[in-house]
Amino acid sequence: MTFSSFIPPQRTLMGPGPSDIAPQVLAALSRPTVGHLDPTFGGMMEQLKQLLQFAFQTRNECTIAISAPGSAGMEACFVNLLQPGDSVVVCINGVFGQRMRENITRCGAKAVVVEDEWGRAVTPQKLEDALKQHPEAKFVAFVHAETSTGALSDAKTLCSIAKQYNCLTIVDTVTSLGGVEVNVDGWGIDAVYSGSQKCLSCVPGLSPVSFSPAAVDVIKNRKVPVQSWFLDQSLVMTYWSGKGKRSYHHTAPVNSLYALHEALLMLYKEGLQQSWQRHLTQHQKLVAGLDELGIDFVVPESERIPQLNAVNIPQGLDDASVRRSLLDEFNLEIGAGLGPFAGKTWRIGLMGYAARNENIALCLAALKQVLSN
Amino acid sequence: MTFSSFIPPQRTLMGPGPSDIAPQVLAALSRPTVGHLDPTFGGMMEQLKQLLQFAFQTRNECTIAISAPGSAGMEACFVNLLQPGDSVVVCINGVFGQRMRENITRCGAKAVVVEDEWGRAVTPQKLEDALKQHPEAKFVAFVHAETSTGALSDAKTLCSIAKQYNCLTIVDTVTSLGGVEVNVDGWGIDAVYSGSQKCLSCVPGLSPVSFSPAAVDVIKNRKVPVQSWFLDQSLVMTYWSGKGKRSYHHTAPVNSLYALHEALLMLYKEGLQQSWQRHLTQHQKLVAGLDELGIDFVVPESERIPQLNAVNIPQGLDDASVRRSLLDEFNLEIGAGLGPFAGKTWRIGLMGYAARNENIALCLAALKQVLSN
Incomplete structure (x- = not known):
């Protein structure tokens, strides 16, 4: 085997963690x-x-x-x-x-x-x-x-x-x-x-x-x-x-x-309240965008974690191949479902440094493109 | 309390670990x-x-x-x-x-x-x-x-x-x-x-x-x-x-x-044998230098770990103040003794990237200067 230094790709991390790092x-x-x-x-x-x-x-x-x-x-x-x-x-x-x-x-x-x-x-x-x-x-x-x-x-x-x-x-x-x-x-x-x-x-x-x-x-x-x-x-x-x-x-x-x-x-430096508010605001932007794509949430609105968005995979789509396309074509990671939710849900993280406008814009645009393929 | 980014000093790590990092x-x-x-x-x-x-x-x-x-x-x-x-x-x-x-x-x-x-x-x-x-x-x-x-x-x-x-x-x-x-x-x-x-x-x-x-x-x-x-x-x-x-x-x-x-x-890339040999060679250089300073080893020669040199603290010296001087004046860390050896021995590490000529030269020169104070 030939060994070489590992140069990782530059991903946008919007799964269940690790999240994007500043x-x-x-x-x-x-x-x-x-x-x-x-x-x-x-x-x-x-x-x-x-x-x-x-x-x-x-x-x-x-x-x-x-x-x-x-x-x-x-x-x-x-x-x-x-x-x-x-x-x-x-x-x-x-x-x-x-x-x-x-x-x-x-x-x-x-x-x-x-x-x-x-x-x-x-x-x-x-x-x-x-x-x-x-x-x-x-x-x-x-x-x-x-x-x-x-x-x-x-x-x-x-x-x-x-x-x-x-x-x-x-x-x-x-x-x-x-x-x-x-x-x-x-x-x-x-x-x-x-x-x-x-x-x-x-x-x-x-x-x-x-x-x-x-x-x-x-x-x-x-x-x-x-x-x-x-x-x-x-x-x-x-x-x-x-x-x-x-x-x-x-x-x-x-x-x-x-x-x-x-x-x-x-x-x-940001402040706790400000950080919670940022996560909530970005969550709301994501919700609006996903709604336009016809993607709905697993959890009732009042019980949702703003920073960890579990959504139902639209019918007829192959979970793994969509996530793979997002990764290969957009360097974007979103999370798979776990346990009984495997294959049925995605988990889109908006955690910490990942809860930014540019991440939401990328995520929605990439999803739109991959889902329309 | 005021918080600020932590900018660590650039130490030379010759204690029992962590060792110097490439x-x-x-x-x-x-x-x-x-x-x-x-x-x-x-x-x-x-x-x-x-x-x-x-x-x-x-x-x-x-x-x-x-x-x-x-x-x-x-x-x-x-x-x-x-x-x-x-x-x-x-x-x-x-x-x-x-x-x-x-x-x-x-x-x-x-x-x-x-x-x-x-x-x-x-x-x-x-x-x-x-x-x-x-x-x-x-x-x-x-x-x-x-x-x-x-x-x-x-x-x-x-x-x-x-x-x-x-x-x-x-x-x-x-x-x-x-x-x-x-x-x-x-x-x-x-x-x-x-x-x-x-x-x-x-x-x-x-x-x-x-x-x-x-x-x-x-x-x-x-x-x-x-x-x-x-x-x-x-x-x-x-x-x-x-x-x-x-x-x-x-x-x-x-x-x-x-x-x-x-x-x-x-x-x-270095090779196992080459790495072992390097640790041994550097150990021998350290031994020769410590001998000149009148510092002797805790462990009989045939049972020594080349990369972890436990030495007896010369009589009359204060363990903590010598180590503190090495740290403050030379940014050099050597290790204290553990358990029953606390206060009686130092542990000088020559591990991995630390097993280099320049580290041994620094360690011997710094020890010589601090011990003569």
Whole structure:
């Protein structure tokens, strides 16, 4: 075999993530690597923590970026909080709710499943019914923005119900953070994880997480060690705490953290409200354009994630060949359906830096041309 | 708080990792992000697998990069192979052998510990004695190059003993891969992990791993699921297999994988033997220079890792202030001691791109000047 340097094409990324990345974030990524215990890097990490607190709207001290993708962030939340035998009510309305259940059972805990139709939000009443029937439940877990279906659930209401039943909440904000309101402290989220490659428009590979003081108490009072050494927050925090000497746990992904810092700085400069508004406005433009093409949405209007548009593939079209044409002829990536939605839906992302006029114009023009072929 | 872009200083990285990174690797890192299911990215991943097979000297089909640092690679080996109740003989002569034991116990398995002095290689006879006394042992685990102490163990002999007792072998090659001989197939290593940021001179955050067919059999015939969903190789391989359609497991760290591909390409162009020879030659130059400064080594000559030089801090010197002067006055990072070696030793890395004449010249000149202050 002949090996050669990989020169990737310049794509426009409008799938479910990774999303388009701003040039300044890629520039930050390739700045000179310093040691993970370098004092200058420690200063950067302190800023990064505060920027994450800003993005999550939290004062949680334990707010960091896990050195691995969102799936590891999800796992970090479950393995740190759950102990064998614990009961967790988990709301499932797509792939990522299912993944939460997988995590629960692999922790030796019991999953009480609340199911909703794919493409719909979680029904608060179903959660309340489950909690009434399961007073032993200690945690409630759900996905805020189901990336697999485009459905946005009412995280504030779901958390409020969980609190009424004295449960801690574990919330997936992988696709929501930065794109729609996420209010960790205001809503009472106890453990939250996100991904770097969605509305934060950073490279994939990092997972912002935050644990409330109540969650930290649970971690501190565990009777059995966290099953993952790598994700054990009681150890990871000796590196991230910043109070006094940082001690080595694992080697931090230095350059990726530069990029996340820069991406969060962009969000900070724009402002949270402004970013949510931009995602909504661009979503509305996309909706209008798709409507003209006769393409309709999977999710009812009131339950849609603005930045992740799940649409029905028009009848008679071949999913894969349309997506391939968009890629080959326009360097445009849109996402396929997942699970039962495979072959039936597309997922058009408008996340972070991708939520721009030029992207929507390209997407609509390219779709129009490919669909008319 | 005022936030601003982080512009890191240009350091020379001669600690225990991350090591200096070649400009072409940083350039590859910041190439435009493509989707993790992009067909062009799939082609890159196929090359990456083959380059990893080259570096590990293996034909193992299951040879990939874990989307997280070396500690997660370690965990991937243990959680996939071990089941509760399994017995594992683990050789401990430093921090990373201890970390292996942590992983073993967190899998619910039993660790039979073979201990050697820190700063010395693992004693093969002790391993053999332990295996005689523990016929129930299924695995032997050890660290090839103990990054915490600078001691290189005889991996070939240790694996050969393990095979005589029908044990599968789990070997840490985080600091050895690319710097000294690692022969996965030739030595009979069944599960091996490394790190991107040592002799491969790539950014930190990825962990190359490889599993032998015998190890894959163990994974396929597990009675209980792998406790980590993120690291479950039976799922991860549906993405990496490349045979037919790649299916989504987690979002791969696209840009970091570009960088690892480029770093491995550099190793491939140089050649394995040539790289090992370069590390040895540069080590000898460093030894001669340190000798002139009156600085001696922790590890006996025949057991040293050429690329990770653990030296005794000359009496009367303050560890932290010397390292701080090197950093502040020369932008030079060398490593502190770990665990019982903290404050007593320095670790001078000559890994990958750092194993160059100019680095050794700088290190010796800077040390001479700082020590004479």
